Amino acid sequence: MIGKSYSQIQCSLILLTLLAISCKKPIAQAPDSLPQNESACPFEDEIKETHTDSIIENNGDETQNNCKILSPSNEIHLNSNLEYQNFSEEVELKLQLESVIEKTLKIINSKQFKQAVLNHQYKDEKVFVQNQDLSNEEIYFSLLDGLEILDPNRSPDHEIDLKIKKYYKRTSTIGYTYPSSLVVNINLYHYRKMSEAKMAQNLIHEWTHKLGYKHDRKRTSRRKYSIPYGVGYIIRDLYQFHFLNQKQNNLNTVTNSQHEASCTVIHDE
Numbered sequence: 663m664i665g666k667s668y669s670q671i672q673c674s675l676i677l678l679t680l681l682a683i684s685c686k687k688p689i690a691q692a693p694d695s696l697p698q699n700e701s702a703c704p705f706e707d708e709i710k711e712t713h714t715d716s717i718i719e720n721n722g723d724e725t726q727n728n729c730k731i732l733s734p735s736n737e738i739h740l741n742s743n744l745e746y747q748n749f750s751e752e753v754e755l756k757l758q759l760e761s762v763i764e765k766t767l768k769i770i771n772s773k774q775f776k777q778a779v780l781n782h783q784y785k786d787e788k789v790f791v792q793n794q795d796l797s798n799e800e801i802y803f804s805l806l807d808g809l810e811i812l813d814p815n816r817s818p819d820h821e822i823d824l825k826i827k828k829y830y831k832r833t834s835t836i837g838y839t840y841p842s843s844l845v846v847n848i849n850l851y852h853y854r855k856m857s858e859a860k861m862a863q864n865l866i867h868e869w870t871h872k873l874g875y876k877h878d879r880k881r882t883s884r885r886k887y888s889i890p891y892g893v894g895y896i897i898r899d900l901y902q903f904h905f906l907n908q909k910q911n912n913l914n915t916v917t918n919s920q921h922e923a924s925c926t927v928i929h930d931e
């Protein structure tokens with residue numbers, strides 16, 4: 663009996679050892695600098711191409727490696743030429759806006775942005791609403807051209823030319839603009855508590871009006887697929903994903919009705 667128990671114990675020990683080996687956890691990797699913010703997450707020039715391709719193919723699935731890389735596109739890159747009016751008492755906000763614009767340009771100049779604009783859909787077609795008979799690709803390149811309709815030179819300068827002016831009013835309007843001016847008025851009542859992604863969305867939305875793109879004045883079902891809204895949502899989603907460490911939304915699924923009411927274009931025709 664003793665012998666049998668002994669061999670049983672031996673067997674159990676062997677089994678336990680085998681189990682211990684087979685169930686051994688993988689060696690924990692040293693907590694290298696996984697990105698928590700944009701400064702920790704390099705842009706593509708600091709990382710291998712294959713790495714970024716896997717991110718794109720997986721629609722930005724962050725489980726791949728926790729690093730959400732923007733890959734610069736091969737197109738001419740857009741720059742900015744911004745003027746901040748009446749911001750002398752809003753130094754912090756001005757700095758924040760400059761940072762938002764810098765990140766937004768990285769988004770616009772990325773492969774991810776190009777892919778999202780080219781794939782924008784309305785009713786199963788790769789189009790924008792009120793697209794002025796332009797294809798998604800033509801719209802994409804018009805953004806890179808940066809040719810505002812008020813630009814006296816009428817030649818692409820590949821710059822976002824905007825004048826940003828602040829005001830404060832307790833209304834639902836986040837910002838407004840006039841077609842006859844490059845000034846975009848932003849409401850501090852909202853901007854002081856808005857996420858940077860929404861600031862980027864709002865500024866680019868307004869800027870696309872400067873390029874001549876329009877949307878329905880009323881909240882129609884198709885309005886969110888117009889160029890100002892559609893591109894704005896793409897910017898917001900990529901910003902959230904690449905800079906705010908939030909899970910990427912489906913770029914073509916627009917659910918944020920709250921923001922929909924945010925833009926007011928004062929049509930002066």
Ligand SMILES: [Zn+2]
Nearest residue numbers: 890925926927
């Ligand atoms: Zn608008």
